[in-house]
Amino acid sequence: MKSALVLGAGKGIGLALTKNILLKDEFKTVIASHRDSSELVKLSEKFSEKIKLVKITASDEKSFNTLDLELSKLNSLDLCINSIGTLHDDNTRPERQISEVTSDSISWAIKVNTTPTLLVAKKIKELFKKSNNPIFASISAKVGSISDNATGGWYSYRISKAALNMAIKNLSIEFKRVNKNGLVVALHPGTTITDLSKPFLKGASKKYTLHSSDDTAANLMTVLFNLDPVKDSGHLISWNGNKIDP
């Protein structure tokens, strides 16, 4: 029987991934992190045998210690997916030009989009070592690819996702040393209708396939379980299984 951990499980892609994993019989334990999600709490009431909720806020390193108790009950961890991410909030929109960039906007994006992957990696390394075929994935974005950048803008988001892709590359090297069967990847989920993307979707259906969170979760799970730890670890992989150049 397998165990999983999902960060950012309160809504959007993270919530859909959590539902998808809970419905798989082979997963006996699912730890899910949120900040204050009534939807996740409702889901947890339905799957109370399997799911454990913890509260994690990206900017609060100590909040990652809420994982310690639940992780200490496991013999190994088979799947860990970080879906925490931000693109905008009430006061901030992605920058269109350099004049809109501030030190705070860059540090905030790094804090939410890059750092949680590193902080959770510290917590799971020992359990990753003990699983037969562990998977550690973080939801990144194609816009974090330097070679794919044709339009510029979105400085903080692009920079924080490019940094996340480097964090994943580093972790893939370090985690390979403790478990040669382990897979460590960054994932591009495809354009998915969520609170994060909604303000930017006008006209998007003419350019991209638009996915529901449930479809994206199903796509990502299929991709993850068909990747090759040797060939694919350290890479940014798209929802359709294609590798995206860094």
Ligand SMILES: NC(=O)c1ccc[n+]([C@@H]2O[C@H](COP(=O)([O-])OP(=O)(O)OC[C@H]3O[C@@H](n4cnc5c(N)ncnc54)[C@H](OP(=O)(O)O)[C@@H]3O)[C@@H](O)[C@H]2O)c1
């Ligand atoms: N949607 C897309 O088209 C798309 C495309 C490419 C990449 N992505 C990536 O996919 C991931 C998931 O995004 P989504 O589309 O599902 O958006 P979403 O619905 O807005 O979900 C974002 C998740 O991140 C959590 N989060 C945000 N700031 C946080 C913080 N400071 N501390 C802790 N948790 C925080 C949110 O928790 P709360 O519920 O507490 O806010 C939520 O669970 C992100 O990394 C995003 O960059 C999405």
